[in-house]
Amino acid sequence: MEIPQALADHIDEVISHYPVSKRSATLPLLHLLQEHFGYISEEAITWVATKLELEPINVLELVTFYPMLRQHPVGKHHIRVCRTLSCALGGGYALLDTFCKHANIEKPDGQHHAHLLKSADGKYSVEFVECLASCGTAPVCMINDDFYEAVSEDSVPELLKKYQ
Amino acid sequence: MPAIVRTPHPRERRIVFKNVDREGWTTDIDCYLKDGGYEELKKALKMQPLEIVNEVKASGVRGRGGAGFPTGAKWGFIRPGETKPIYLICNADEAEPGTFKDRYIIHQDPHQLLEGMIISCYAVNARLAYIYIRGEFPLGAKIVEQAIKEAKEHGFIGKNILGTGFDLEIYVHRGAGAYICGEETGLIESIEGKRPYPRIKPPYFPAALGLYMSPTIVNNVETLCDVKHIIKMGGAEYAKIGRPNNTGTRILCVSGDVQKPGYYELEVGGVTLGELIYDICGGIRPGHKLKAVIPGGSSAKVLRADERYKIKTKQPDGTTVEEEIGIDDIRMDFDSLATVGSMAGSGGVIVMDDSRDMVWALNNINQFYGHESCGQCTPCREGSLWMQKITTRLLDGGGADDDADMLKSVADRIAGRTICAFGEACAWPTQSFVAKFRDEFLAYASKNGNTSSKPENKHQG
Numbered sequence: 001m002e003i004p005q006a007l008a009d010h011i012d013e014v015i016s017h018y019p020v021s022k023r024s025a026t027l028p029l030l031h032l033l034q035e036h037f038g039y040i041s042e043e044a045i046t047w048v049a050t051k052l053e054l055e056p057i058n059v060l061e062l063v064t065f066y067p068m069l070r071q072h073p074v075g076k077h078h079i080r081v082c083r084t085l086s087c088a089l090g091g092g093y094a095l096l097d098t099f100c101k102h103a104n105i106e107k108p109d110g111q112h113h114a115h116l117l118k119s120a121d122g123k124y125s126v127e128f129v130e131c132l133a134s135c136g137t138a139p140v141c142m143i144n145d146d147f148y149e150a151v152s153e154d155s156v157p158e159l160l161k162k163y164q
Numbered sequence: 165m166p167a168i169v170r171t172p173h174p175r176e177r178r179i180v181f182k183n184v185d186r187e188g189w190t191t192d193i194d195c196y197l198k199d200g201g202y203e204e205l206k207k208a209l210k211m212q213p214l215e216i217v218n219e220v221k222a223s224g225v226r227g228r229g230g231a232g233f234p235t236g237a238k239w240g241f242i243r244p245g246e247t248k249p250i251y252l253i254c255n256a257d258e259a260e261p262g263t264f265k266d267r268y269i270i271h272q273d274p275h276q277l278l279e280g281m282i283i284s285c286y287a288v289n290a291r292l293a294y295i296y297i298r299g300e301f302p303l304g305a306k307i308v309e310q311a312i313k314e315a316k317e318h319g320f321i322g323k324n325i326l327g328t329g330f331d332l333e334i335y336v337h338r339g340a341g342a343y344i345c346g347e348e349t350g351l352i353e354s355i356e357g358k359r360p361y362p363r364i365k366p367p368y369f370p371a372a373l374g375l376y377m378s379p380t381i382v383n384n385v386e387t388l389c390d391v392k393h394i395i396k397m398g399g400a401e402y403a404k405i406g407r408p409n410n411t412g413t414r415i416l417c418v419s420g421d422v423q424k425p426g427y428y429e430l431e432v433g434g435v436t437l438g439e440l441i442y443d444i445c446g447g448i449r450p451g452h453k454l455k456a457v458i459p460g461g462s463s464a465k466v467l468r469a470d471e472r473y474k475i476k477t478k479q480p481d482g483t484t485v486e487e488e489i490g491i492d493d494i495r496m497d498f499d500s501l502a503t504v505g506s507m508a509g510s511g512g513v514i515v516m517d518d519s520r521d522m523v524w525a526l527n528n529i530n531q532f533y534g535h536e537s538c539g540q541c542t543p544c545r546e547g548s549l550w551m552q553k554i555t556t557r558l559l560d561g562g563g564a565d566d567d568a569d570m571l572k573s574v575a576d577r578i579a580g581r582t583i584c585a586f587g588e589a590c591a592w593p594t595q596s597f598v599a600k601f602r603d604e605f606l607a608y609a610s611k612n613g614n615t616s617s618k619p620e621n622k623h624q625g
Contacts, residue, residue: 027338086419
C-alpha cells in the first residue's frame with residue numbers, strides 16, 4: 001500500500017487535531033484512505049492501527065459499524081438516493097429505480113431496502129441511504145460528493161451524462 | 165443555494181437564518197465582517213464568562229437539537245474552578261428525518277456558527293472544541309474548515325484571541341453515516357475513535373464525564389448560533405421573543421404534502437400548526453385533505469388530523485381554564501406539543517395527506533430505526549428490527565389480525581428499557597401510528613385471512 005507524500009502529510013496534520021488521544025484520529029484517517037483508495041482494505045486497517053498504536057480490531061470495528069465506510073470498491077460513480085420518509089413521499093423509491101434503469105443496474109425484485117447495487121461495467125453503483133437532511137426539496141440524492149435536490153425522474157439521464 | 169429559494173414569509177422573524185438565501189451573501193469572512201460579523205465576539209470577550217452564562221440562562225433558550233433542554237442550565241453544570249480541561253462540541257450531525265436547518269447554516273453561514281461557538285467556548289472555558297459534522301455533508305465540512313482557517317487568520321481562533329489571553333482551537337470531525345452519533349454520548353464515543361455506543365447516564369452526563377472523561381458541553385448548531393444573538397440583544401431582551409419557557413426563534417422545517425415545503429424561522433409558539441400548514445406553507449396539495457402530521461422529526465408521535473385535545477391554559481390572572489382544541493390549534497412550541505402527547509423535537513414537521521397509507525409510512529420509519537439502531541441494547545436492536553419485519557409483512561400480505569397488538573407490545577418493551585433515547589425514538593412512531601390508525605393495520609391483516617401471527621405449537625403440553 002503506497003501512501004503518497006501529500007496524503008501522508010495530510011494524515012499527520014489530521015492526527016495533530018487530537019492532542020489528547022491519537023485514537024480519535026481513526027475515523028478521519030479511514031475517511032482519507034477511503035477517499036484515496038476507494039475502499040478500506042485489510043492492509044489499510046493494519047496501517048491505520050500501526051500508525052495510531054492500536055490493535056487492528058479497534059479499526060475494523062469502526063469499518064464494520066459506519067455505513068459510509070466500505071471494504072469493497074463501489075462503482076466509478078457512486079449514487080446515494082435518500083430512502084427516508086419525506087423523500088419517499090416525494091418519490092425517492094421511483095428515483096432509485098430510475099437511476100438503476102439508466103445506469104444499467106439490475107435491481108432484484110421485492111427488496112424494500114436495496115443494498116449497494118453495481119452496474120456490470122463498474123461505472124455506476126447505487127444505494128439507498130437514510131435521511132440526507134434536505135426533506136423540503138425531496139427527493140434528493142448524492143452522486144459522489146455532489147448533492148442534488150428536487151430530482152425528477154426525467155432529469156436522471158442528463159444527470160448521469162455528467163458522470164462518465 | 166438550494167434548488168427552491170423563497171423569500172422569507174411575512175410571518176417569519178429571521179435572526180439565525182438572516183443570511184440564508186440572502187442576495188449576494190457568501191461564506192467568505194469578508195462578507196461576514198462587512199455585515200457586522202464577529203462584533204458580538206468582541207463584546208463577549210469583554211464580559212466575564214459567568215456573565216455570559218447568566219445571559220444565556222436569562223434568555224431561556226432551550227436546545228434546538230431535539231431534547232429542548234435549557235442551554236444555560238446545561239452550561240451551569242460545569243463546576244466553577246474545574247481543574248480538568250473542558251471541551252465543547254457542536255453537534256452538526258443533523259440526521260433526524262424531517263429536519264433540514266443546520267444544513268443551511270453550515271453551507272451558507274459558517275462564520276455565524278463559529279462566532280456563536282467561540283463565545284460559548286469562552287463562556288464555559290473550553291480551549292478545545294470539535295464540530296461533529298455528518299459524513300454526508302462533505303462540502304459542508306470543507307466550507308466550515310475554510311471558515312475556521314479564515315477565522316484563525318483574523319485572530320478569532322487560536323492563541324491569545326484578540327489579545328485577551330484566551331486560547332481556543334476548533335476542529336471539524338466528520339461522521340460516517342450513523343444516526344446514533346447525534347446522541348451526545350454516542351457522538352463523544354465517536355470522537356474518541358470508538359464505536360458510537362451511547363453511554364449510560366448517570367454517571368456519564370457529558371457535563372461531568374464527557375469527552376476523554378472530562379466535562380464537555382454538546383450543543384446543536386442552531387443553539388450555538390442563538391448564543392451570538394443573545395449576546396447581541398441581551399438575555400432579557402431575547403427572552404421577550406416567543407413565549408414564556410419557549411423563548412426565541414426556531415427554524416421549523418416543513419416537508420411532505422404541503423404546497424410550499426421549506427424552512428421557516430418563527431418565534432417559538434408564534435404560530436399554530438394550522439397557521440403553519442395553511443397560511444405559511446400554502447396548505448395541502450390540491451384535491452387532498454390533511455391526514456397526519458409528525459411535528460418534531462420522525463421520532464415524535466404522529467398527530468391525526470381529526471384529533472381533539474383537552475388542554476389547560478393559564479390565564480393572565482393566574483387561573484387555569486380547560487379548553488378543547490383540534491390539531492390546527494396546537495401552538496408550535498415545546499410545551500404545547502408536549503401537552504398534546506408529542507414533542508417539538510428537532511423542528512421537523514412532516515405532513516401527510518389523505519392519499520397516504522399509514523402502514524406504509526410507519527414501515528418507512530421502522531426501516532430507518534431498524535437500520536440505525538446501534539445494537540448495544542437488546543430491546544432496541546431486536547425490537548426495532550421486529551417492528552420493521554411486522555410492518556413489512558403487513559404490506560407484503562403476510563400479516564395477521566394480532567399484528568397491531570404485537571407491534572404495540574414490541575414497542576412498549578423497548579421504550580424506557582434502553583441506555584439512550586433511541587429506544588423511545590423508535591418506539592414512539594409505532595405506538596402512536598398503531599393507536600391512532602389502528603383500522604388501517606387491521607384492514608391489511610384481514611386481507612390476508614391470518615388470525616394469529618403465532619405459529620401453532622404442536623409440542624405444547
